[in-house]
Structures are given as C-alpha cells and as structure tokens.
Amino acid sequence: MMPYSMGLFTALLRERGFQVDLFDSTFYAEDLTSNYVHYRTFVKQFDWLERDVHFRQTRMLDDFRAKVAEYQPDLIAVSVVENTYSIGRAMIQALPEKDRKIPTIWGGPFATFAPNFILRDNVGDFVCRGEGEIALIELCERMCDGRSLTDIPNLWVREDGQLYRNPLGPRVDLDQLPFADYSLFEEQAIYRPMEGRLWRTIGIESQRGCPFQCTYCNSPGQNRIASAEQGSKFYRRKSLDRTMAELEHQHRLHDIELVYWLADTFLALPTREFDELVERYEDFRIPFWMNTRSETMTEHAADGLERMNMLRTSIGIEHGNAEYRRKMLKRFQTNDQLRRAFEICSGRSFSTTGNCIIGMPEETRELVFETVEFTRRLPDDIDTVGCFIFSPLHGTELRKIAEQNGYLDPDTFCDITDLEVSILDQPQLSRSEVIGIAKCYGLYQTAPESDWDRVRLAEPDTPEGDAAYDELVREYRPGDIGAAAAG
Numbered sequence: 001m002m003p004y005s006m007g008l009f010t011a012l013l014r015e016r017g018f019q020v021d022l023f024d025s026t027f028y029a030e031d032l033t034s035n036y037v038h039y040r041t042f043v044k045q046f047d048w049l050e051r052d053v054h055f056r057q058t059r060m061l062d063d064f065r066a067k068v069a070e071y072q073p074d075l076i077a078v079s080v081v082e083n084t085y086s087i088g089r090a091m092i093q094a095l096p097e098k099d100r101k102i103p104t105i106w107g108g109p110f111a112t113f114a115p116n117f118i119l120r121d122n123v124g125d126f127v128c129r130g131e132g133e134i135a136l137i138e139l140c141e142r143m144c145d146g147r148s149l150t151d152i153p154n155l156w157v158r159e160d161g162q163l164y165r166n167p168l169g170p171r172v173d174l175d176q177l178p179f180a181d182y183s184l185f186e187e188q189a190i191y192r193p194m195e196g197r198l199w200r201t202i203g204i205e206s207q208r209g210c211p212f213q214c215t216y217c218n219s220p221g222q223n224r225i226a227s228a229e230q231g232s233k234f235y236r237r238k239s240l241d242r243t244m245a246e247l248e249h250q251h252r253l254h255d256i257e258l259v260y261w262l263a264d265t266f267l268a269l270p271t272r273e274f275d276e277l278v279e280r281y282e283d284f285r286i287p288f289w290m291n292t293r294s295e296t297m298t299e300h301a302a303d304g305l306e307r308m309n310m311l312r313t314s315i316g317i318e319h320g321n322a323e324y325r326r327k328m329l330k331r332f333q334t335n336d337q338l339r340r341a342f343e344i345c346s347g348r349s350f351s352t353t354g355n356c357i358i359g360m361p362e363e364t365r366e367l368v369f370e371t372v373e374f375t376r377r378l379p380d381d382i383d384t385v386g387c388f389i390f391s392p393l394h395g396t397e398l399r400k401i402a403e404q405n406g407y408l409d410p411d412t413f414c415d416i417t418d419l420e421v422s423i424l425d426q427p428q429l430s431r432s433e434v435i436g437i438a439k440c441y442g443l444y445q446t447a448p449e450s451d452w453d454r455v456r457l458a459e460p461d462t463p464e465g466d467a468a469y470d471e472l473v474r475e476y477r478p479g480d481i482g483a484a485a486a487g
Contacts, residue, residue, distance in 0.1 A: 001203045001260050002189050005079050005107070005132070007180025012133060015178060018140055022184035023067045025087065027053075028060040032087055032417060044196035051198040053188045061094040068099050075103050075140065078124070082110040082393050083416040085117070092123040105139065105155075107132040109218055110413070112225070113395030115156045117413060125158040130168045130225065130234075133177060168229040174208060174238040179246045182254070190254060194289060195312060195351065199258035202250045206243050209235030210264035212293065213330045216318070216357060219264055221395030237269060244280055251286065258311065259288035267296035278304040287311035294333055294341035302344050310350040315341055317354040317385065320374030321367055328360065328398070335374065346379035353383040358441075359390040359423055359434035361401045368429075368437055372444050387441035389434055391422055436460060439469065446476045 006022065013020050025033065048054070056063070068076070080088045092104060104124030111118060115127040126149075128135050135154035142149055150157050153169025182190070182202075192201040210219035211233075222234035250256060267274065267290075290305075291314045305313070317338060318329055325331040345352035354375060358368045375385040391414040392399040402408040407424040414422035423431040436459025437444075443455045451472075458469035 001192055001201050002182050002185050003079065004180055004203045004205055004262055006184075007182045008133065008177060009077065009136060010184055011178040011181035012137055013140065014181060016137060016141070020184065021067075021071050021073070023064055024185060024189060025060055025064075025091075026189060027055045029055045030060060032060060032090060044193075046193040046196050046198060048191075048198070051188070051191045053191050053198065061091060064091050065094060065096065065099075068095060068102070073102060074143065075105065076124075077105050077107065077136065079108045080106065080110050081108055082114070083391060083414045083422070085110050085413060086415045086417050089118075089121055089123050103143070105136065107136070110394065113218060113221060113393070114413060119156065119158055119163070127156045128154050129156065130154050130222070131172045133172045134169060168225065171226070171230055171232055171234075171236075174205070174236065175242045179249045192258070192260075194258060199287075200254060200256055201258040201260055202254055202256045203260045203262045204243065204247055204250070205238060205262040206266070207235070207237045207263040207268070209233070211235050211268055212265060214316075214318075215328065215330050215397035215401075216360065216390065216393075217264075218393050218395035220397070237273075240273065240277055240280065244284075247284065251284075256286055259286050261288060261290040263290065265293050265296060266290035267292040267301055271300070274301065274304060278307055281308045285309040289313070291316070294338045297341040297344055299344055302348060306349050312351040312353070313345065314386075315345070315352065315354050317356050317371070317375065319357065319360070319367070320371035324363070324367060324370075328362065328401075330397075339374075339378065342378045342382050346381055351383055354378070354385040356385055356387045356441075357390050358387055358437055359429065361398055361405060361407060361424060361426070363426075364428050365433065365437070369444075372441070375445055385445065387438055389419070389423060389438050392424065432461070433459070436465075440472075443469075443472050443476055447472065 002024075010020055010022070076092070078088045078092065088106070092100070095102075103126065105126035105128060106115075106118050106124055107128040111127045112129045115129060118124060118127050126139065131154065135152055138152050139149060139155065142152065149155075150159055150164040151166060153166050155164075155166050157164040157166070190200050190202070191198045193199075194201070209222050210217070213220045219235070226232055226234040247256075247259065269277075285308065288308070288310055289312045290310065294315055294317075297315060316331075318331060319325045320335070322333070322335050322338075325333070342352060342354065356371050356375065358371065371387075378385070390398070392402050392408050392412075393414060399408070402424050403410050407426050412421055419435065420431050423434055425431060439461075440455050440458050443458065444452065447455055454468065455472060458465050458472055
C-alpha cells in the first residue's frame with residue numbers, strides 16, 4: 001500500500017510549515033526492484049489495467065536524479081526495510097556529486113537494527129533508530145534554526161569524522177499523531193490487488209509492534225530496545241476512538257474499498273475492546289484484511305469478524321513440526337491448536353490463508369515437508385498457503401543463531417535484488433534446494449503425492465526445471481499462470 005509512515009511524516013511536516021515532496025518507487029518494474037518470480041503462484045490472477053494502473057516506462061534512477069535536481073531539497077528522508085535497503089542505497093549513490101552533499105536521513109526497521117551498514121556505505125550522515133515522528137521534526141527544526149544536530153534522541157549522527165550515538169527519546173503517543181496525508185502520491189497508488197481484483201486500499205494503524213516473542217521477527221527486538229533505553233515496551237494499541245476517527249477521515253477523502261489493518265497481530269486485544277470494535281465497525285462494513293495468530297482466533301472472534309464484513313485473514317503457521325516451532329520459533333501451540341484456528345475459519349464468509357517459512361536454521365528437507373503435510377490437511381476451503389524463504393533479519397534471534405552456527409556471514413543483509421545472499425548456507429539444506437522448494441511449494445500442496453517426483457524435477461533453476469514447472473502449473477494451477485505480472 002501507500003506507506004503509512006510516508007503519509008504520517010507528510011502530515012507532521014506540513015503541520016509545522018515545511019514544504020515536502022515525494023519520490024515513489026512503487027510503479028517501476030525493472031531488475032533493481034524485481035521480486036522472486038515464483039511467488040506468483042500464491043497470487044490470484046488480476047489485471048492492473050482493470051483500474052487503469054500503469055507501470056513506468058522510464059528508468060527509476062534517472063527519474064530520481066531528475067526529481068532531486070528539480071526540487072533541490074534541504075533534506076532527503078529515506079525509509080527502508082532490510083530487503084529494500086539496496087534499492088534505496090542505489091538511489092542515493094546514483095545522485096551526482098553535488099546532490100550527494102544534500103543531508104540524508106534513513107529510517108525504518110533496518111536503520112533501527114543495522115545503522116552501521118548505512119553509515120559504512122556513506123549514503124547519509126543521519127540514521128534514525130526506533131520511531132521517527134519526533135526525531136525527524138526535531139532534525140528539521142534544528143536545521144532551520146542553525147542549532148546543533150548531534151544530540152537529537154533516536155539519531156545516530158556523523159559529523160566532522162565523529163559519530164554521535166544518541167539513545168532513544170520518549171515514546172510517541174499514537175493518539176496525538178495526525179492522520180496520514182497521502183496527497184503527495186499519484187492517484188493510481190491507492191490501488192492494490194487482493195482476491196483477484198484491484199481495490200482502493202488504505203492502511204490503518206490500530207497497534208504498533210507486537211506482544212509476542214517470535215524469533216524470526218524483529219518486533220521483539222523493538223520491545224527489547226525500548227525496554228533498555230526507554231524503560232517501556234514498544235508495543236501498544238491506539239485508542240478505538242482515534243482509530244475509527246482516522247478510518248472515517250480517510251474514507252471521506254479516498255472512498256476506501258478495502259482496509260488493510262496495520263497490526264502484526266490484529267486480534268491481540270481484550271475481548272471487551274474487540275466487541276466494541278465489532279459494534280462500531282458494523283455501520284462501516286468496508287471489507288478488510290488482517291493478520292493474526294492462531295491462538296487469538298476463537299469462534300467468538302470469527303463471528304465478530306463476519307459481522308464486520310472481513311474479506312480475508314492470514315494466520316501464521318510458520319512450521320508444521322510442533323517441536324521445531326516451540327524450540328526454534330518460540331511459538332508454543334500444538335498442531336491440534338493451530339489446526340483448530342483454521343477449522344474455526346472454515347465455512348465462513350471470509351477467506352483464510354496461512355503463512356509458512358522454510359530455510360530456517362537447523363531445518364532439513366524432511367522438516368520442510370512436515371510443513372507441507374500440515375498445510376495439505378487443512379480444511380478444503382482454506383486458500384493455498386504461502387511459503388516464504390526465511391529472511392535472517394537484523395534484530396531477530398534466529399539471525400543470531402544463524403551467525404553463531406556459521407550459516408550466515410555477519411556482514412550479509414537481506415537483499416531483495418539478490419535472493420541467494422540472504423538464504424542460509426546450511427550443509428543439510430542448501431540454498432538451491434530451499435529456492436527450489438519455494439518455487440514448487442504451491443504444487444506440492446495441490447498435486448497428489450504420486451506426482452511429487454515430477455514436482456521435484458521442476459525445482460532446479462534450469463531450462464529443464466522451468467519447463468517441468470510450467471507444465472505442472474498448467475496441469476494443477478491453471479488459474480495462477482501469469483497472476484502477478486506487472487504488465
């Protein structure tokens with residue numbers, strides 16, 4: 001979606017009289033921004049032209065250089081997650097020498113957990129750790145006033161060869177933030193695919209962070225940093241009054257067709273709060289997507305979600321072996337408890353899918369196929385489950401385990417432009433095998449086991465493997481061919 005953080009920072013800066021502009025890298029389909037092609041088998045077929053959405057025919061780096069040259073900003077702010085850092089870095093490095101001198105600040109999860117990477121690459125002298133709402137405003141105001149920039153909370157600042165590592169300042173009060181301002185985005189940026197069609201989609205933040213401790217996620221790392229430097233938890237919920245007010249505001253402006261709830265675990269809230277949300281949303285009833293955990297999905301919750309007119313939910317499975325989940329992932333459900341969440345969602349008015357991860361530390365091919373077998377035994381009306389290759393993100397416990405066991409070079413970061421560099425190098429499960437299983441994961445779910453030998457022949461990234469893959473997709477998943485093509 002249009003990034004919530006960009007809408008939020010736009011509103012905050014404009015409130016204080018700053019002029020802002022935006023370069024949006026969304027609608028460029030080229031090598032620098034490409035994703036893994038075989039993920040298309042988890043996406044229902046859709047057509048961008050249905051809503052007159054067009055991808056750029058120009059080159060992104062050329063357009064970015066032209067934008068900076070025309071606007072001549074006093075500050076460039078770049079927001080990245082880890083696997084898009086290489087794209088942001090390439091953009092800054094592509095600027096001519098005179099524009100490389102423009103002060104640049106980096107924010108987002110990667111900046112929080114790996115600020116040294118950014119400073120090492122010499123693509124900016126400001127890195128924001130943690131939340132940026134207060135720090136960015138403070139930086140801009142001090143720049144205008146000519147005051148010192150070296151002691152701003154949340155910022156690591158490099159000045160005159162010295163690095164200033166400032167601790168986190170106070171937490172942001174979510175209820176005091178303005179509503180996100182998306183007016184800098186072009187009109188087509190509001191359209192996003194879901195369930196095989198394009199919707200006018202807006203993200204609404206109802207929570208920030210997560211109360212759970214999953215080892216593959218860096219939300220627990222946010223809680224650890226906040227506890228150490230702020231004496232509080234990063235995770236908190238926005239008040240329902242403020243959430244509903246923003247929802248109504250954005251709907252008036254943008255005629256929303258789909259709400260995308262920005263919450264790691266949407267149902268991680270007391271029953272009383274959920275019941276009040278259901279009651280208030282019943283008058284709204286705009287279809288929505290949300291993500292949650294299996295232990296939060298009850299019959300009561302599912303009934304309420306139907307009353308709210310939910311379109312689709314994703315529930316984290318992550319792994320089909322309960323002992324591996326408990327030991328390695330800190331997810332303590334039994335397989336029966338996990339399966340029960342999907343049974344509760346079966347036969348409902350909304351769609352349900354699950355998320356799985358493969359290629360994690362100490363995993364074997366046999367363990368991967370326990371996950372495959374688990375997903376194959378889910379109710380028939382559960383959508384095909386997505387399989388994603390493990391990303392050893394900075395700030396996660398699993399990354400530390402991978403580094404300690406020698407499966408990952410500590411200087412490696414997860415890079416969307418080079419998939420193999422972020423996959424663990426494990427003797428019992430090679431990078432190429434992980435990529436091959438991910439490529440064919442949808443086929444392993446839908447093809448009978450008697451055909452799995454054929455599916456395995458499709459795993460290699462070779463002309464023969466791709467030909468076998470295409471034949472099997474035509475046979476078992478014909479509706480998925482070309483599903484996520486940019487067009």
